[in-house]
Amino acid sequence: MTTPSLKAARLGASVLLAFGFGASAARAADPGVTDTNVTIGQTAPLSGPVSAYSTFSRASLAYFEMLNAKGGVAGRKVKLVSVDDSYSPPKTVEQTRKLVEGDQVFAIFAPVGGASAKAVQKYLNGKGTPQFLIQSTLPSWNNPKEFPWSISGLPATDIEVSMYARWIKKNMPKARIAILYQNDDYGRAYLTAMTDEMKGTPASIVASEAFNITDPTIDSQIVKLADTKADVLLIGATARQTIQTLKKTAELKWKPQIFIAYPAANIERTYKVAGVDLAKGVISSSVFKDPSDPAVANDKDVKDYFAFMAKYYPAGDRLDTLNVAAYVEGEIMAETLRRTGKDLSHKTFLAKATTLAGFKPPMLRESVVVRTEPSNYTIFRSMQLLQFDGKENKAIATP
Numbered sequence: 001m002t003t004p005s006l007k008a009a010r011l012g013a014s015v016l017l018a019f020g021f022g023a024s025a026a027r028a029a030d031p032g033v034t035d036t037n038v039t040i041g042q043t044a045p046l047s048g049p050v051s052a053y054s055t056f057s058r059a060s061l062a063y064f065e066m067l068n069a070k071g072g073v074a075g076r077k078v079k080l081v082s083v084d085d086s087y088s089p090p091k092t093v094e095q096t097r098k099l100v101e102g103d104q105v106f107a108i109f110a111p112v113g114g115a116s117a118k119a120v121q122k123y124l125n126g127k128g129t130p131q132f133l134i135q136s137t138l139p140s141w142n143n144p145k146e147f148p149w150s151i152s153g154l155p156a157t158d159i160e161v162s163m164y165a166r167w168i169k170k171n172m173p174k175a176r177i178a179i180l181y182q183n184d185d186y187g188r189a190y191l192t193a194m195t196d197e198m199k200g201t202p203a204s205i206v207a208s209e210a211f212n213i214t215d216p217t218i219d220s221q222i223v224k225l226a227d228t229k230a231d232v233l234l235i236g237a238t239a240r241q242t243i244q245t246l247k248k249t250a251e252l253k254w255k256p257q258i259f260i261a262y263p264a265a266n267i268e269r270t271y272k273v274a275g276v277d278l279a280k281g282v283i284s285s286s287v288f289k290d291p292s293d294p295a296v297a298n299d300k301d302v303k304d305y306f307a308f309m310a311k312y313y314p315a316g317d318r319l320d321t322l323n324v325a326a327y328v329e330g331e332i333m334a335e336t337l338r339r340t341g342k343d344l345s346h347k348t349f350l351a352k353a354t355t356l357a358g359f360k361p362p363m364l365r366e367s368v369v370v371r372t373e374p375s376n377y378t379i380f381r382s383m384q385l386l387q388f389d390g391k392e393n394k395a396i397a398t399p
Helices: 004-021 020-029 051-069 090-103 114-119 121-127 157-169 187-197 219-227 239-251 267-274 300-314 321-340 346-353
Strands: 036-043 078-086 107-108 132-134 150-152 176-182 204-211 233-237 257-262 283-286 384-388 394-395
Touching: 036 051, 036 090, 051 078, 051 300, 051 321, 078 090, 078 321, 090 107, 090 114, 090 121, 090 384, 114 132, 114 187, 121 132, 121 150, 132 321, 157 187, 157 233, 157 283, 176 187, 176 219, 176 239, 187 204, 187 233, 204 219, 219 239, 233 239, 233 283, 239 267, 300 321, 321 346
Parallel strands: 036 078, 036 107, 107 132, 132 150, 176 204, 176 233, 233 257, 257 283
Antiparallel strands: 283 384, 384 394
8 A cells, every 4th residue: 555655755756857956867867968068079189290281170160150140950059169189199188087977068069180080999899979071081981880979070091092093093094192191190191092093094102101200301202202303293291281392393393293182282271382383283173162262252152251250250360271171160060059959869860960961161162062871981072173273173073
């Protein structure tokens, strides 16, 4: 027989489960989320050898400040906690654990660097924490079976290089190709992709030279490559070494057709620093509009982006495509949260993050859209092939 007091106790417990304790227990598996806020984390090189990429962090913070000023997304303000990992994987591990276990972030958003992100990939997947929009071009990020919580936010190197290879096969079928590459996963992906693309063709890889990101100069590598008299040079590097390469090849009077990895293919940050005459004719590719390109000066997306930079990140270089990338990645994150709506959990977020077909955020080039599927995490399936004419990047047809 049940006494009135026992009935009351059970009723009270039911109320707590429905409105108090139960809600907390349901939320315990999904940290960083309240009815009014969601907290996300990011690691970025605010110091160290590639601290130039710290602007990506600041632009990311600015984007969410703008988003929150407009009311947030799906009724929640988004708090981004961005911390320094100095582009050092051991430090990335330390900082990521602090974000997840200390700050209780809901997700890791747009962490910068492939090696750094790989260092915490197993940890984050083991905890079921989204590692979303990784700033790395490694093709290996597309691995939903083994790492369902890791999704890159950049086009994969093999997609980029396949475009260059098709151009070479059509226009220089017997090309002798030299490759300069950064001595890490990022750079080696360019060497591997071009080598694979040229198998069984009349073209050949005649030389390759690696450099470390901390090397003060790459002159000796360029001299060795120039000695081969190759007529194509692929540069798998970021901006600093690309600038050095453009200057050194000119000094050596070596004039191969140059292909530049798209993270370095920026008119303001790379071509103008090296000298636009030295960069004339180089071929690159991109998914983002380049705000330093006169060809898009009157584009609405670019004007809106400039307005964002002027109000929320006035100290930043509005012509730096790293800031454009942060703006675009912020839009993709916001759209994913928007599609998730009020029912925000790791499970619902992953479901929306892996079904993004048909979404086109501002500052993407005309032929580019965002697309993910549960079986294919490659977020960008196409890129625009570009050739610099000394003033602007001209779109060229992909063979």
